[in-house]
Amino acid sequence: MVFWRKKKNQKEQEQDEQDDKILHHPGEPEIEPPVEYDADISPELEQQLKEKPSDIIDDIKETPLPKSQKDSQEDSKRVSDKKDEGGWLSRLNLGLSKSSGKLEKGLASFLTGKKLDAEALEKLEEILIAADLGPKTAMMLAKEIGDSRFGKETSEEEIKQTLAERIEELLGDVAIPMEIKTPEEGPRVVLVCGVNGVGKTTTIGKLAHQLHYKMGKKVMLAAGDTFRAAAIEQLQIWADRVGCKLISKDLGSDAAALAYEAYEQAKADNVDILLIDTAGRLQNKSNLMDELGKIRRVLQKHGEALPHATLLVLDATTGQNAHSQVETFQETVDVTGLIVTKLDGSAKGGVVVSLADKFKMPIHAIGVGEQIDDLQPFRAKAFANSLVGLTES
Amino acid sequence: MFQSLSDRLGGIFDGLRGKGALREEDVNTAMREIRVALLEADVALPVVKDFIETVKEKAIGQDVIKGVNPAQQVVKIVHDEMVELLGADETELRALSAPAPAAILMVGLQGAGKTTSSAKIGRFLQEKHRKKVLMASLDVQRPAAQEQLRQLGEQTEVTTLPIIDGQTPEKIALRAMETGRKEGYDIVILDTAGRLAIDEPLMNEVKAVSKATNPVETLLVADAMTGQDAVNVAKAFDEKIGITGIMLTRVDGDARGGAAMSMRSITGKPIKLIGVGEKWSEIEAFYPDRIAGRILGMGDVVSLVEKAVETVDQEEAAQMAEKFKKGKFDFNDMLAQYKQMSKMGGMGSLMKMLPGLGKFADQIEKANVDDTIIKKQEAMILSMTMEERAKPALLNASRKRRIAEGSGSTVQELNKLIKQHAQMEKMMKRIKKMGMGGMMKQMKGLMGGKDAAMLDELEGMSEEEAMQALQEQQGGGSGLGPNPFAGGGMPTGGGFPGLGGGIGSGMGGLPGLPTRGGTKKNRKKKK
Numbered sequence: 001m002v003f004w005r006k007k008k009n010q011k012e013q014e015q016d017e018q019d020d021k022i023l024h025h026p027g028e029p030e031i032e033p034p035v036e037y038d039a040d041i042s043p044e045l046e047q048q049l050k051e052k053p054s055d056i057i058d059d060i061k062e063t064p065l066p067k068s069q070k071d072s073q074e075d076s077k078r079v080s081d082k083k084d085e086g087g088w089l090s091r092l093n094l095g096l097s098k099s100s101g102k103l104e105k106g107l108a109s110f111l112t113g114k115k116l117d118a119e120a121l122e123k124l125e126e127i128l129i130a131a132d133l134g135p136k137t138a139m140m141l142a143k144e145i146g147d148s149r150f151g152k153e154t155s156e157e158e159i160k161q162t163l164a165e166r167i168e169e170l171l172g173d174v175a176i177p178m179e180i181k182t183p184e185e186g187p188r189v190v191l192v193c194g195v196n197g198v199g200k201t202t203t204i205g206k207l208a209h210q211l212h213y214k215m216g217k218k219v220m221l222a223a224g225d226t227f228r229a230a231a232i233e234q235l236q237i238w239a240d241r242v243g244c245k246l247i248s249k250d251l252g253s254d255a256a257a258l259a260y261e262a263y264e265q266a267k268a269d270n271v272d273i274l275l276i277d278t279a280g281r282l283q284n285k286s287n288l289m290d291e292l293g294k295i296r297r298v299l300q301k302h303g304e305a306l307p308h309a310t311l312l313v314l315d316a317t318t319g320q321n322a323h324s325q326v327e328t329f330q331e332t333v334d335v336t337g338l339i340v341t342k343l344d345g346s347a348k349g350g351v352v353v354s355l356a357d358k359f360k361m362p363i364h365a366i367g368v369g370e371q372i373d374d375l376q377p378f379r380a381k382a383f384a385n386s387l388v389g390l391t392e393s
Numbered sequence: 394m395f396q397s398l399s400d401r402l403g404g405i406f407d408g409l410r411g412k413g414a415l416r417e418e419d420v421n422t423a424m425r426e427i428r429v430a431l432l433e434a435d436v437a438l439p440v441v442k443d444f445i446e447t448v449k450e451k452a453i454g455q456d457v458i459k460g461v462n463p464a465q466q467v468v469k470i471v472h473d474e475m476v477e478l479l480g481a482d483e484t485e486l487r488a489l490s491a492p493a494p495a496a497i498l499m500v501g502l503q504g505a506g507k508t509t510s511s512a513k514i515g516r517f518l519q520e521k522h523r524k525k526v527l528m529a530s531l532d533v534q535r536p537a538a539q540e541q542l543r544q545l546g547e548q549t550e551v552t553t554l555p556i557i558d559g560q561t562p563e564k565i566a567l568r569a570m571e572t573g574r575k576e577g578y579d580i581v582i583l584d585t586a587g588r589l590a591i592d593e594p595l596m597n598e599v600k601a602v603s604k605a606t607n608p609v610e611t612l613l614v615a616d617a618m619t620g621q622d623a624v625n626v627a628k629a630f631d632e633k634i635g636i637t638g639i640m641l642t643r644v645d646g647d648a649r650g651g652a653a654m655s656m657r658s659i660t661g662k663p664i665k666l667i668g669v670g671e672k673w674s675e676i677e678a679f680y681p682d683r684i685a686g687r688i689l690g691m692g693d694v695v696s697l698v699e700k701a702v703e704t705v706d707q708e709e710a711a712q713m714a715e716k717f718k719k720g721k722f723d724f725n726d727m728l729a730q731y732k733q734m735s736k737m738g739g740m741g742s743l744m745k746m747l748p749g750l751g752k753f754a755d756q757i758e759k760a761n762v763d764d765t766i767i768k769k770q771e772a773m774i775l776s777m778t779m780e781e782r783a784k785p786a787l788l789n790a791s792r793k794r795r796i797a798e799g800s801g802s803t804v805q806e807l808n809k810l811i812k813q814h815a816q817m818e819k820m821m822k823r824i825k826k827m828g829m830g831g832m833m834k835q836m837k838g839l840m841g842g843k844d845a846a847m848l849d850e851l852e853g854m855s856e857e858e859a860m861q862a863l864q865e866q867q868g869g870g871s872g873l874g875p876n877p878f879a880g881g882g883m884p885t886g887g888g889f890p891g892l893g894g895g896i897g898s899g900m901g902g903l904p905g906l907p908t909r910g911g912t913k914k915n916r917k918k919k920k
Contacts, residue, residue: 126438129432129438129621130437130438130621131621132620132621132622134432134433135428135429135432135433195618195643195646196504196506196643197503197504197505197506197616198504199503199504202535205536227671228541229540229541229542229544229545229548230537230538230540230541230543230544231537231541233536233537233540233541234535234536234537234538234540234541236537237536237537238536251544282643282645282646282647283646283647284645284646284647285645315504315616315618317502317616317618317619317620317622317626318616318618318619318620319435319618319619319620319621319622319623319648319651319652320433320434320435320620320649321435321618321620321646321647321648321649324647324648342502342503342504342589344589345502345589345590345591345622346589346590346591346622346625346626346629347620347622348620348621348622351620370503370534370535
């Protein structure tokens with residue numbers, strides 16, 4: 001201890017020694033172990049050693065209420081406090097109320113006379129455009145309304161009804177719930193992808209909660225976003241909330257390898273559904289898209305059918321670029337369904353209508369908030385009605 | 394956007410060529426197309442309407458310029474008008490001139506890219522403006538958000554405020570400002586949680602933070618992909634919190650970015666910065682004319698030059714030049730050259746900025762030829778000992794084997810590298826013999842007028858062939874990657890070292906394109 005301060009003041013040094021003698025008896029046993037114990041265990045091992053809620057659940061062999069239930073109850077209470085009713089429909093209505101409000105206002109004002117004239121139709125088209133339906137779909141819908149009602153006496157209510165019905169018709173074919181049946185040979189694998197910041201990780205958290213808690217499935221998550229800082233930690237928090245197992249690797253490791261191993265692990269653990277998160281990527285970055293394609297290819301080494309579902313998460317705030325997203329992601333990983341997030345904002349989400357018209361791709365669910373049960377099934381009628389500002393009948 | 398716009402307009406104006414002035418009906422037809430194009434580009438409807446009116450007024454009655462396609466002429470009017478609309482007098486961050494610690498408050502919707510942008514700005518201010526920056530995350534909503542900023546801080550070497558669990562955003566903000574004052578930070582970046590503009594409680598929360606910290610700059614971070622909602626978002630944030638500027642993210646995506654126009658025109662607040670990639674350096678000032686120019690396919694030379702000046706270490710360059718004068722070129726020099734290149738954002742990003750090379754850059758990006766080869770070669774050089782790097786002649790079979798193993802490559806690949814180096818060295822010697830002037834003359838002779846034809850040729854070729862051909866053309870068939878210092882880029886010449894004389898002349902001096910080796914057969918001259 002004193003070796004390195006040899007050139008210190010002589011007097012001081014003696015004093016120190018004196019102090020030392022007083023403090024420590026020569027025969028005194030060493031209190032601390034001579035070598036500091038360094039566990040030096042790998043992160044993987046540490047993760048294995050850490051008991052997780054899912055382990056306990058495995059032991060019980062039934063699906064208990066997850067730890068987070070209390071939280072989510074509080075959450076829903078908070079939501080209910082904030083908004084009058086906690087039911088999903090009213091929440092959706094509430095979430096969409098801003099958009100429908102805009103549409104409604106527009107619709108209320110466009111019928112100046114009693115008859116539907118060219119000017120009114122143009123306004124109708126503009127309103128649809130402002131709801132992000134895109135110029136083409138808006139034109140098409142306005143033209144259809146015009147064809148059936150032009151020059152006739154009509155009321156706002158009627159126009160709304162017709163519009164809602166037509167939108168519902170367009171969306172009806174794509175409002176398909178996500179298939180969750182577990183195949184015989186192993187867990188059902190769901191790959192979740194999308195551009196940056198659309199809410200992939202949050203969606204996975206909500207999805208896991210629904211599958212686990214509401215449908216009694218055994219869920220496992222794989223932290224395939226090995227690029228963004230703290231993405232793994234974020235998913236870990238969700239996994240803890242839901243009470244399911246998370247497979248992860250270090251930042252910067254190969255996402256495809258992780259997906260491959262996650263499947264093996266999920267199979268060994270008798271998991272029903274494996275949800276794989278991926279890093280956000282812009283669809284025009286071909287190297288990143290190739291990487292996504294690789295995840296899929298590597299997964300397919302476990303079986304041709306893998307992944308059983310590939311979900312593309314879309315942000316409702318996104319404009320017409322959503323078309324490019326759907327197109328490119330479909331080319332790369334054969335997207336099987338969409339989840340539209342952030343519909344609780346002022347964004348209209350109208351792009352969904354033009355997407356449905358163009359790609360006929362199933363829309364499974366919508367995200368309407370940041371809380372754990374703010375993921376709702378996509379329902380064409382409710383969505384269409386909300387979009388045009390019709391109250392649920 | 395404009396590419397397809399001018400195609401569209403082409404049809405309308407076909408009958409017009411040489412007819413004198415742009416007629417109202419033609420312009421009206423064109424405006425309908427422009428309206429759809431702008432709407433498809435996600436420009437908000439009210440903005441489109443105003444914009445169309447202005448452009449229409451300007452376009453009607455204008456003389457058709459001889460030799461110019463009327464469609465192009467209208468596109469030019471559209472372009473100029475857009476530049477004017479997007480432009481602003483105040484584009485610099487206010488925090489640069491404010492008394493320390495100046496707070497920058499980052500606000501926006503969820504997933505707009507606030508945290509990443511915070512880190513980018515932090516690094517940008519620290520590197521480019523030599524400011525002492527502190528970052529703090531006030532995001533207590535999203536799981537691991539604070540952790541994310543902490544990790545980003547580590548990666549970008551920008552200090553972050555230590556996380557204390559359970560603090561409210563306002564408390565964290567105050568703590569950040571306090572730390573900023575006490576520890577002498579110039580700028581404190583406050584990263585907030587994503588929030589919806591219609592979420593009253595959360596908007597009030599950020600308002601409280603703003604009141605408590607009195608930020609000199611409140612940046613609205615918005616995604617370039619945002620649709621019609623952009624106007625609502627920008628308006629709501631501006632009205633409730635009072636923004637001073639906009640940062641547009643994901644400009645590197647293929648979204649047309651109409652949101653920029655919507656938000657600029659609705660709030661009147663300038664777009665100050667844009668995020669153009671996932672790397673930390675990929676943040677740029679917003680220049681409306683450059684962006685418009687880039688969209689129009691005119692290239693962005695100015696950005697490239699700025700980037701070069703910024704990344705090239707002048708001293709290092711001078712040292713290297715000194716070495717080159719003596720005709721020396723060893724593996725250390727090669728390594729330095731590669732490093733410099735990757736600092737500038739890799740091949741693809743360099744090429745994108747050069748006029749007329751956009752397509753080529755895409756191809757390169759697709760083939761991913763640039764960074765992998767360079768990385769591999771870098772690894773090989775790094776696996777050599779210092780002596781080997783300085784004296785390539787030392788490399789015998791067993792050393793080669795060791796290096797190949799150490800770098801995860803093969804001896805063949807290493808041989809290619811050595812060959813390439815030898816060729817570069819030979820070139821250096823030639824330069825020494827000829828002197829700089831002679832070299833430059835030769836380069837110019839090689840390039841002048843040939844660029845266009847060369848590029849056409851390149852487009853039709855596969856990636857590998859293209860690279861090969863490029864090198865043959867440039868290096869006089871010696872398969873040499875054009876040397877960065879060969880093309881008049883000597884620091885003494887007032888140019889930008891590392892860029893060579895290439896800026897003005899197309900492909901000129903992209904530093905050290907690695908050769909792909911290849912056999913004698915496909916190395917034959919194309920003539």
